Amino acid sequence: MLQGTGSDVGKSLLVAGLARAYARRGLRVLPFKPQNMSNNAAVTADGGEIGRAQALQARAAGVAPTVHMNPVLLKPQSEVGSQVVVQGRVIGNAKAREYQAWKPRLMEAVLDSFARIRGAADLVLVEGAGSPAEVNLRANDIANMGFARRADVPVVLIGDIDRGGVIAQIVGTRAVLDPEDAAMVVGILVNKFRGDPGLFADGMAFIAERTGWPALGLVPHFAEAARLPAEDAVALGRREPGRGGAKLRVAVPVLPRISNFDDLDPLKLEPDVDLRLVRAGEALPVCDLVILPGSKATIPDLAALRANGWDIDVLAHARRGGRVLGLCGGYQMLGGSVADPDGIEGPPGTVPGLGLLAVDTVLTGAKLLRPVAGISAADGAPFAGYEMHVGETDGPDRARPLLRLADGTADGAVSADGLVAGCYVHGLFADDRQRGAWLRRLGGAPSDLGYEAEVDRVLDRLADHLGAHIDLDRLLGLAR
Template sequence: MTKAIMIQGAGSNVGKSMIVAGLARAFLRRGLRVMPFKPQNMSNNAAVTLDGGEIGRAQALQALAAGVAPLTDMNPVLLKPESEVGAQVIVQGKRIATVKARDYAALKPSLMAPVLESFHRLAATCDLVIIEGAGSPAEINLRDGDIANMGFAEAAGVPVVLVGDIDRGGVIAQIVGTQAVLPAEDEARIKAFVVNKFRGDPSLFDAGLAEIATRTGWSSLGVVPWFADAWRLPAEDVMDIAGTKGGALKIAVPRLNRIANFDDLDPLSSEPGVTVEIVEAGRPLPGDAALVLIPGTKSTIADLQFFRAQGWDIDLKAHVRRGGHVLGICGGYQMLGTAIIDEDGIEGQAGRHEGLGLLDVVTEMKPEKRLALTKALYLPTGDAVQGYEIHIGQTDGPDRARAWLQVEGRSEGAASADGLVRGCYLHGLFTSDAFRAAYLAELGGESSGLTYAADVEAVLDALATHLETHMDLDALYALAGDVAPAAIRSL
């Protein structure tokens, strides 16, 4: 019978996603068919699935760790923030609405049915489902209608392991305090705890582990030391984006307010000859960058205004005058054009919005979203490129005549007459090793021979070994509960 265990956190960013990925790989190596699952995620870093939808990028990484294709059922509810108060709601891979935060509370209870449907569909195909919570169950003000933590655990009848983060300090209070505020029935679902991100000799925390176990009655599954190679895996959260100090070739990336699908940066950050500099708001674009890469965004028009507010439009034009290169991907591509036309107000205020004017193209916003896993050719060299498209809007204009990609028989992208400025809709193109090497060579860099996919696989294997060494995985598997048939449970 299929088993399931839920990994919840004593706070946000305690390392749940990484632990689930490592556990998925570890149990795969033990011969089990594993499926990752996250009932609700909030992220603009999305992945396109084989079944034509979108899920959080972290669940796609966990699927890779488990050796299975990413499916919409792995993350049935995805919230993609579009403003400070509203988010797009994706259910089983498809957009159903854009709602304000206060209205989502009313919508949430209706989402438990598709969440459970996805969970049971996954469970029917595997030996073990490893479930990731969101935020913390200690946010008891969100308990009514909850589908992300204890609400789901109760509905699905699954046991919980609680993870605390010692790196930020106060881990005893995190874990013991979580127990103190939980209702008795929720507290009873937690069977064990893990202390994550320890730096130094883990035995120095033996007394702390004993104190937590004594105060909570929960068993310890171990202290997990800091995993130094975590940065080499795709980041889940925008707060995790960080520059990397590498070689002399500098790529500057302005941190947009609604930056999305920033996994485009990961292969570049892994190149030892490349320095990726994340440019924060209020700072100028560096004058010594070979490339300014404008990434995707969930709100192109709002981020275009944000870009100008930083003075980056002036810096960017100066960069091009010096002979510097510019690449815009998806929303960044749209921003580089002469205009964005949004007659229906899909992104807010309806009308025509002036672009940065570095590409002679115009984008018209359309309500239909394109979601596709894509194979392409890099026309200057003929190298194969794999990636994905996830966007609204159609872009056309004279600079499209200099398309530099061919996607399944059609031209894709645009380039300026001097070739310094390019844009395209294809995310993930830098994961293709031959293309990445050719593109970096055009910028004056040298290829390291990095095989990016193999590098990610090696890090996932190292992460699994790390957890095998420092966690009691036999005890964790013994705590996993049998998945009850879907018909038994209803709300």
């Protein structure tokens, strides 16, 4: 089990790289994360949803993702509350305090899923969540040491030297852990190192001496990680320089409850696209395309859109003849109204949408989770993706669907002038054919990027990188 001294220390990436490395040795490797908190989710082969990171790890291991790889998924809907998904299905909503009382029964689901995963694998790579040093959450813990102790899984602790203070991170974690928890740790990894590794040799020795935990490796920063889908919205906080020579500019308002934002990753890799992620307090720039992304809670995020003045920017962009695309929750926002009579994603109510599409949405019914494929209605460009949403959207603009699915049904809507469109399908731009069609519509030139092949290339490079800096035989020998 890989646990971290904090969030975003690189646990997900290390599990993915190790999964690829050990799978290339001929082992059947399966990833597992007892509890994840993320609105970046993936649809599984068995018809549920798990964290996007576990889907990437499964891909790295060369296996299909299943709901048992991430039995508890928390999808934040507010600052203090989340939707709770257990073994792929929504079981309800919980505030942070009441969720603590749910944990004992959730542990049984976690252990059930782990038994299924362990029984089907030569090696299970388990990812912790947050940090075991959060001792205020240790009672009934299912994500870190609570799970490790119940399942008898050895732990490797990861520190992040890039954020500074890694010696204090690891030594401090050792200081606050209960002795029986500390005894589960079989070694440490220091991640994201930059510079001359010889300069940190004394630091590694100091950590080992103070903690009693052997050093298993010093892993240099892996720059190509930016080309892989991110686990959660922490990654959206990192500012990246604009692409000055790009012909097309795409602007995306970063909503508080943004979900499935890996929809944007393929555009970020296109040389002819300058992808601008617009944060709170900033205006949407002049651009060729505005994308309203997915949202875990459409009505609250629509309120946030208005609070930031982005509704004014989007409407002005549309009046100037600019294109607008709404994906899932963003599609719902583009219509005349969004109604949530049953309080599925927050307090019950109905709010006006942006009015750019002649459709209305009612959030009701079970969540739709399924892989889909089809073509663009206008030009026949193929795509493959997935749907993950609640609610039904209908109205006059549905007579002009954006997509036609392989089963003969239509998805999405297009405005009468053809400039505003929306759909429920995620993953459109990951399909090279569909992404190329969009770039040509905007007047750009698609590159020869093969996005799916690029993800696998980077996973191979990551496995090579870890193999060069971690003794993989020693690490494998520590597994029970």
